Amino acid sequence: MRLTTPAGLASRAVLGAAISGMVLAGSLAIVVAIATAGGMILSAYGSDLLGFVRITPPRLFWPIVWSLCALGATGLFVRAIVRTVRTERAAFLEGASPLSETEIVETSSIDSAVERLARQVGIPTPTVRIDSAATPLAYTTYRPDAPLVGAGRDETPVIVLSTGLVETLSQSELSAVLAHEIAHIANDDLRLITVLLVPLVAAETLAEDEGSTSNVFELCGHLLSFVASIGVGVFSRGRELAADRAAAVMTGEPATLASALENLDESSTSKPTTDLRDHARSTNAINVLPTLGPANSGTGLRSTHPSLETRLDQLRSLARD
Incomplete structure (x- = not known):
């Protein structure tokens, strides 16, 4: 059951996909160019060596070598992207324990709320x-x-709640946050945002050292990363507002989600940042609040979340209707 209004979000989805598609194409083009250049250097030395031993290769021999170099580099590049995404997914679940193995007293209420909300949608x-x-x-x-x-669709996602969140919110506010996350699942947001994050990971793979521009390829990698993050932000901000609307409808209490967002925002700014994960690309795109601080929430092109004021205004409007 989809809880979004496809017509209202279609333009954001198309724009985000177009930006991310261009970034992925650019990243692959850079990899192919590097590999082909390497193949040409190899062919220059190889031609001299074959000429020394009086061997004349077929006319298409070296172009085939260049193509194989490009194909091999592309395969290694894709493998690196897959490994990065899976490593980050593992990091997001590292240290997260099943409800049955925790000492929080809200276990039964969380279980029942998740089951009820999932059945509802x-x-x-x-x-x-x-x-x-x-x-x-x-x-x-x-x-x-x-x-x-x-x-x-048969792949069941995992919702992760931190102890800090459970201790900060009341039971009704916690249910509203769970409704927000379940709305993301019902709207296929997790699957769609992963598609858009692949080009970002690809671009960042080209420029592994943050801030380093030692060559033109790293510079291109940083530029592509910047553009890819814009595509993710355009898409993600719309989906966050849609998840807020859906959560308000599911719980019937827009004011409760608004209260939860305000409490979380205050708590997030008052706590140290040492708990934030080093690799937060995927988490930041689907977290109820941005995990990377104010720079990722607001009106900036790269913001993954709308400003808190925008979200609260929408929820207040829903409460008045």
Whole structure:
């Protein structure tokens, strides 16, 4: 059951996909160019060597070598992207324990709320895990062994709640946050955002050292990363507002989600940032609040979340209707 209004979000989805598609094409073009250049250098030395031993290769021999170099480099590049995404998924679940293995007293209420909300929107009940982080976090991710892109609808996502979030919110506010995350699942947001994150990961793979521009390829990698993050932001901000609207409809209490967002925002700014994950690309795109600080929430092109004021205004409007 989809809870979004496709017509209203179609333009954002198309624009985000177009930007990310261009970034992925650019990243692959750079990899192919590097590999082909390497093949040409190899052919220059190889021609001299073959000429020394009086061997004349067929006319298409070296172009085939260049093509094989490009194909091999592309394969290695794709493999690196897959490994990065799966490593990050594993990091998002590292230290997160099943509800049955935690000491929080809200276990039964969380279980019942998730089951009720999932049944309400007609999706399989997602798994819930608890992270011991003191920073309030609520995000959804796939298991590391799930398909990289386009995980099937039978692939059950995992909702992760931090101890800090559970301790900060009341039961009704916690249910509203869970409704927000379940709305993301019902709207296929997790699957779609993963598709858009692949070009970002690809671009960042070209420029592994942050801030380093030692050559033209790293410079291109940084530029492509910047553009890719714009595409992710354009898409993600719309989906966050849609998930807020859906959560308000599911719970029938827009004011409760508004209260939860305000409490989480205050708690997030007052706690140290040591609990934030080093690799937060995917988490940041589907967390109920941005995990990377104010720069990722607001009106900036790269912001993954709308400003808190925008979200609260929407919820207040829904409460008045």
